[in-house]
Amino acid sequence: MTTLNPPPALAEPVIGRAVRDALPVVLAYAPFGLALGATLSATHLPSWIAWSSSPLLFGGAAQLLAVQMLDAGAAAVLVVLGALVVNARMLLYSAALAPHTAGWRARWRWLGAYLLADPVYALAITRFTGAHTDGPRERLRYFFTVGLVLWPAWLGLTGAGVLLGGVLPTSLRLDLAAPLTFLLLLLPMLTSRPAYAAAVTGGAVAVAASALPLGLGLLAGAAAGIAVGGWWGGRRA
Amino acid sequence: MHELLVLALIGLGTYAMRAAFLVMAHRAPPARVARLLPYVGPAVLAAIVVPAFVAPHGTIAFADTAPALLAAAAAWLAWRHLKRNLPLALFGGLAVWWIASWAVSAAGGLGLGPS
Numbered sequence: 001m002t003t004l005n006p007p008p009a010l011a012e013p014v015i016g017r018a019v020r021d022a023l024p025v026v027l028a029y030a031p032f033g034l035a036l037g038a039t040l041s042a043t044h045l046p047s048w049i050a051w052s053s054s055p056l057l058f059g060g061a062a063q064l065l066a067v068q069m070l071d072a073g074a075a076a077v078l079v080v081l082g083a084l085v086v087n088a089r090m091l092l093y094s095a096a097l098a099p100h101t102a103g104w105r106a107r108w109r110w111l112g113a114y115l116l117a118d119p120v121y122a123l124a125i126t127r128f129t130g131a132h133t134d135g136p137r138e139r140l141r142y143f144f145t146v147g148l149v150l151w152p153a154w155l156g157l158t159g160a161g162v163l164l165g166g167v168l169p170t171s172l173r174l175d176l177a178a179p180l181t182f183l184l185l186l187l188p189m190l191t192s193r194p195a196y197a198a199a200v201t202g203g204a205v206a207v208a209a210s211a212l213p214l215g216l217g218l219l220a221g222a223a224a225g226i227a228v229g230g231w232w233g234g235r236r237a
Numbered sequence: 238m239h240e241l242l243v244l245a246l247i248g249l250g251t252y253a254m255r256a257a258f259l260v261m262a263h264r265a266p267p268a269r270v271a272r273l274l275p276y277v278g279p280a281v282l283a284a285i286v287v288p289a290f291v292a293p294h295g296t297i298a299f300a301d302t303a304p305a306l307l308a309a310a311a312a313w314l315a316w317r318h319l320k321r322n323l324p325l326a327l328f329g330g331l332a333v334w335w336i337a338s339w340a341v342s343a344a345g346g347l348g349l350g351p352s
Contacts, residue, residue: 056248203287225280
């Protein structure tokens with residue numbers, strides 16, 4: 001990791017770059033966000049409580065799971081446990097991003113943690129591990145710009161979905177929008193053979209373990225994929 | 238109201254997990270751990286994505302799985318060949334999924350193909 005900055009004349013304005021990277025992601029998230037909002041409003045929960053999962057959780061997968069379990073009358077303990085297992089990947093994101101935030105003030109790291117959702121992580125890590133030579137300042141600007149574009153967009157998209165819930169035609173099926181969106185976050189990360197190996201293993205193990213309760217199959221796949229990626233990468237080195 | 242409390246608890250737990258390593262960022266991770274970190278993204282996202290395409294409704298069924306896999310392939314190809322344009326790849330994938338789902342159900346209605 002280098003802390004050398006390119007000379008100002010050559011440096012691309014990092015905030016503009018972050019906005020340009022984040023806006024297509026907002027557009028790609030639109031079907032998922034609208035569909036999630038519609039699903040939230042179709043539950044028996046008061047709409048504003050269901051929607052409050054957007055600012056509280058800031059992550060579609062756990063929001064969907066939690067609100068659907070609450071709607072089905074599941075015990076509170078199980079709902080919390082299930083959603084936290086689904087979100088346990090945030091621990092991994094936190095660990096993987098941490099080395100890139102070492103030069104930030106503590107308060108920015110505490111604040112940044114709130115914004116660390118899947119697309120923010122995906123864009124930031126792709127930028128920070130790419131060919132750029134951002135210093136801590138540029139990385140801070142990039143991360144928070146991406147986060148502050150995606151956060152209001154997510155609240156707005158899911159809110160629009162709640163309001164439009166009854167209006168969207170039921171024949172408009174959007175349930176594949178979420179996995180397609182996550183696939184498009186994954187693709188830029190496949191930059192080496194060990195990364196492919198991690199993804200193939202993670203996917204295969206998650207399918208094999210999909211019968212596990214509480215979404216534990218996701219964690220099993222993630223653990224296996226990370227292990228194989230690390231082993232493969234170490235073998236090459 | 239108890240639902241709001243449950244959601245707030247999940248939010249608190251999620252924030253704690255997101256913050257866990259970020260707030261200790263001034264301490265470098267041990268080399269053995271650092272070597273694994275580049276594979277977090279690919280492994281986690283694939284573990285979310287692959288089951289959703291292979292078994293969209295929890296089980297592998299031709300009528301669900303084939304259109305979903307076609308859509309994934311279409312999105313991947315579009316992303317690769319159209320300058321990594323995310324919205325185009327996403328809506329292209331969705332369109333392929335709609336057409337393939339319709340084709341599969343139409344073929345099923347005619348008594349063609351596996352049911």
